[in-house]
Amino acid sequence: MDSYRLGKLTVRHLAGAQASALHEIDLAVAQGEQLAVIGPSGAGKTTLLATLACAHAPTGGTLRVLGQDPWTLPGAARHKLRASLFLAPQTPPLPPRQRVVTAVLAARLPEWTLGQALASLFKPADPDAAHAALVRFGLGDKLYARVDRLSGGERQRCGLARLLLSSARVFLVDEPLSALDPALSQMTLATLQQEAVRRNATLICSLHQVDMARAHFPRIVGLRDGRIVFDAAREDVSDEMIAALYQNEAMVQHTPEAHETPERLAVGACF
Numbered sequence: 001m002d003s004y005r006l007g008k009l010t011v012r013h014l015a016g017a018q019a020s021a022l023h024e025i026d027l028a029v030a031q032g033e034q035l036a037v038i039g040p041s042g043a044g045k046t047t048l049l050a051t052l053a054c055a056h057a058p059t060g061g062t063l064r065v066l067g068q069d070p071w072t073l074p075g076a077a078r079h080k081l082r083a084s085l086f087l088a089p090q091t092p093p094l095p096p097r098q099r100v101v102t103a104v105l106a107a108r109l110p111e112w113t114l115g116q117a118l119a120s121l122f123k124p125a126d127p128d129a130a131h132a133a134l135v136r137f138g139l140g141d142k143l144y145a146r147v148d149r150l151s152g153g154e155r156q157r158c159g160l161a162r163l164l165l166s167s168a169r170v171f172l173v174d175e176p177l178s179a180l181d182p183a184l185s186q187m188t189l190a191t192l193q194q195e196a197v198r199r200n201a202t203l204i205c206s207l208h209q210v211d212m213a214r215a216h217f218p219r220i221v222g223l224r225d226g227r228i229v230f231d232a233a234r235e236d237v238s239d240e241m242i243a244a245l246y247q248n249e250a251m252v253q254h255t256p257e258a259h260e261t262p263e264r265l266a267v268g269a270c271f
């Protein structure tokens with residue numbers, strides 16, 4: 001079964017300008033596939049991941065998630081579908097005063113009753129599982145640390161450790177390496193990819209590190225101005241395609257019109 005099938009999908013932010021954040025996106029992703037989404041700032045990567053996580057309703061086109069249309073499902077069924085999708089935002093929403101163990105175990109909230117959830121706030125339900133997840137991200141010594149005492153990179157990996165405790169079949173990870181040094185970046189990406197393979201989960205990861213994307217992901221989607229510029233196997237992605245994707249429009253040479261010549265401007269400036 002496909003994890004995703006998008007047809008001419010368009011998304012507009014309510015508070016945004018008139019332009020859509022995603023414009024007529026066609027995309028099919030098979031279960032277990034691993035792909036990186038790259039593109040300049042503002043290209044729409046975060047919006048795409050949030051839409052795939054069913055956090056944003058599209059304004060046009062079609063979206064099928066694990067064979068279902070999330071936005072025609074009743075609320076309870078959509079909630080159940082969302083539990084199969086793990087969205088790891090770039091800045092994980094971890095309560096600052098909470099212990100790391102509690103924050104990581106919160107990944108199990110969708111499976112718990114209210115009583116179990118409340119009990120785990122006072123006595124963590126499964127600290128061994130939380131510890132094992134943290135070890136895989138190099139945070140084994142932070143189990144009982146307070147979240148607000150973690151560095152930015154530690155907090156980011158703490159958010160990713162939650163993913164290991166979830167029962168998700170799709171991992172949607174937004175710029176997981178933005179606060180990490182090169183060695184931690186390698187380890188973090190390897191852990192995410194190994195876990196995805198282990199449970200045959202789909203991994204869709206937005207990255208600013210183009211070299212990491214090309215080195216580690218078999219499929220690369222290039223996004224710019226809310227549109228897919230290319231969707232290709234990594235061996236088919238050339239340096240020219242990358243350069244065009246990131247080409248800065250502001251740097252494009254502007255040929256002045258006759259009335260904008262320096263002489264004319266100078267005369268105008270004198271008077």
Ligand SMILES: Nc1ncnc2c1ncn2[C@@H]1O[C@H](COP(=O)(O)OP(=O)(O)OP(=O)(O)O)[C@@H](O)[C@H]1O
Nearest residue numbers: 013015016017021040041042043044045046047048
């Ligand atoms: N909540 C919002 N309300 C209004 N507009 C938004 C909102 N979030 C994003 N946008 C706009 O949607 C477009 C896509 O933004 P998005 O955050 O998806 O890009 P991105 O590729 O993830 O950028 P970055 O690499 O800088 O994180 C941008 O023009 C942005 O200004």
